[in-house]
Amino acid sequence: MIWLVTALTAAVALVFQYVVVGVPLVPWALLITLVIAALAHLAVRLLPPVDPNWQALPAESSAPIATYASSLGARLADAESDPHRFTSRIRPRLQTLALGRIRRHPGCGDIGLDDGRARELLGDDLHRLLTDPAATMPNPARFAEMLTRLEEL
Template sequence: MTALLWHLGVLAAAAVLAAVIVRRIPAPPPEPPAPPPASDGPETSDRAFATARWWERRLASARDDPQRFRTLVQPRLAEIAAERLRRRHGLAGPGRAEEILGPDLYELLTAPVTAVPTRAELARLLTRIEEI
């Protein structure tokens, strides 16, 4: 029994000694505050790159498939062109749209697509949309 009490005393002393040592370890310094997010910093440019990558994937997936081009790309291009026509020319309907867009761009945006335009052709038509 005496040996058991002696072991318990040694364990208690070891626990007290461990507690004293742990208390003497200095606390880590506080972390510096995070900088405030910049309004026109990387977040904005990351969003622009994400949008560009989204368009790139969408165009790549529709490169050889007229049906995918018709469902994925054509409606969005038509929305962009319609918005440009509204803002720059005050047009809300197809009245003068064909005259402003030109017959080939108007057809691409309104007629069912039977063949996907080539890259050069699409680039030329997109430049025309930008110029509206």
């Protein structure tokens, strides 16, 4: 698959340069095509794949929080072994869930996670997990405890 993408990129680049732009085939179009093909090959090899979420949404999803909660469970196994997935997939969903729970409290309808009241409601460890860029996913037992506290808000 990688070679197919590289070959197609090279062919399109060569045709575009020669036909549309009018770059001489030898040596410039071939040289530029070689560079473009090498970059395409590196990009396909080094960039992480985009993982589709095939999990169906819950049937009785009446609130946006329910949608976030349903997709959260499927991401936990991946995030445990890959810190980048925790930062890019789990933490944003947890932040949305936490804000939804916090904003239900009287007088907290417009606060953010950086507010002191949010820190009080969440507790120091959960607040740090949601706001500290260096925080990593805790062990499953500790994480379940944090989620229980979030649910009780």
